[in-house]
Amino acid sequence: MKLVFEKMEAFVLRTQDYGETHKIVTLLTPTMGKIGAIARGAKKTKSRMAAITQPFIHGSFLIQPGSNLATIQQGEVIHSFRKIREDIFLTAYASFIAELTDKVLDPKKYNPIYYTQLLQTLKWLEQDKDPEILSMIYEWKMFQAAGIAPVIDHCVNCGRKENLSHFSIQEGGVLCSSCQQKDAYAFFLNENLYKLLKIFSWVELERIGNISVKEENKRILKQLMDQYYERYGGYFLKSKRFLKQMDQLQDRN
Numbered sequence: 001m002k003l004v005f006e007k008m009e010a011f012v013l014r015t016q017d018y019g020e021t022h023k024i025v026t027l028l029t030p031t032m033g034k035i036g037a038i039a040r041g042a043k044k045t046k047s048r049m050a051a052i053t054q055p056f057i058h059g060s061f062l063i064q065p066g067s068n069l070a071t072i073q074q075g076e077v078i079h080s081f082r083k084i085r086e087d088i089f090l091t092a093y094a095s096f097i098a099e100l101t102d103k104v105l106d107p108k109k110y111n112p113i114y115y116t117q118l119l120q121t122l123k124w125l126e127q128d129k130d131p132e133i134l135s136m137i138y139e140w141k142m143f144q145a146a147g148i149a150p151v152i153d154h155c156v157n158c159g160r161k162e163n164l165s166h167f168s169i170q171e172g173g174v175l176c177s178s179c180q181q182k183d184a185y186a187f188f189l190n191e192n193l194y195k196l197l198k199i200f201s202w203v204e205l206e207r208i209g210n211i212s213v214k215e216e217n218k219r220i221l222k223q224l225m226d227q228y229y230e231r232y233g234g235y236f237l238k239s240k241r242f243l244k245q246m247d248q249l250q251d252r253n
Contacts (some may be wrong), residue, residue: 012057033110037070093131096239103235140200148232
């Protein structure tokens with residue numbers, strides 16, 4: 001039987017121990033989407049597999065496909081995202097981005113743009129762009145990937161494109177001034193907040209400039225997106241919980 005091997009770029013989303021010496025690695029690839037692969041001996045500290053199967057590694061891998069799990073034969077690091085690893089706050093945001101990607105993306109419905117978006121977001125994190133804004137934009141892209149993105153270009157109730165003044169978690173999008181009574185708990189959107197939601201929706205991550213957001217607007221956006229995710233996301237994310245704990249610590253300081 002002829003063995004088949006494929007060489008591909010991939011990003012390590014997460015790992016889990018498998019037996020005493022092995023790991024199961026979840027990879028995001030530009031060609032095959034999200035795949036699981038076993039890395040034999042990766043738990044051994046002196047193993048060459050140990051270095052290339054850490055979370056957040058962007059590498060080149062030689063993989064033997066399998067009916068269930070693939071097998072990583074060898075690999076080399078392209079980008080280790082070292083700066084992120086050495087900063088607990090950046091690590092927390094990167095963990096959220098990776099975990100959200102893993103939870104949301106369906107291996108059977110894959111678009112290569114997700115791979116590009118993930119790598120670009122982490123590169124921006126290394127370049128000191130606002131991690132809170134980056135993570136919110138990325139979360140919005142994952143809403144779109146999952147088919148649960150809110151409606152923001154017209155009133156979700158009547159379809160009107162003018163006087164869009166409130167955001168409704170309950171209705172799943174923006175409401176115009178005539179329909180805002182549909183949800184007594186809808187968030188009021190000032191002009192800047194609505195503009196930011198539109199940016200989150202259409203901006204390409206490769207083209208993000210320096211987006212400056214007032215702390216109060218940032219707080220409202222985070223609250224809005226957290227509540228939206230809790231209603232429509234359906235996934236428990238440990239990393240999101242940790243980010244909230246970090247925010248609480250910063251507020252106390």
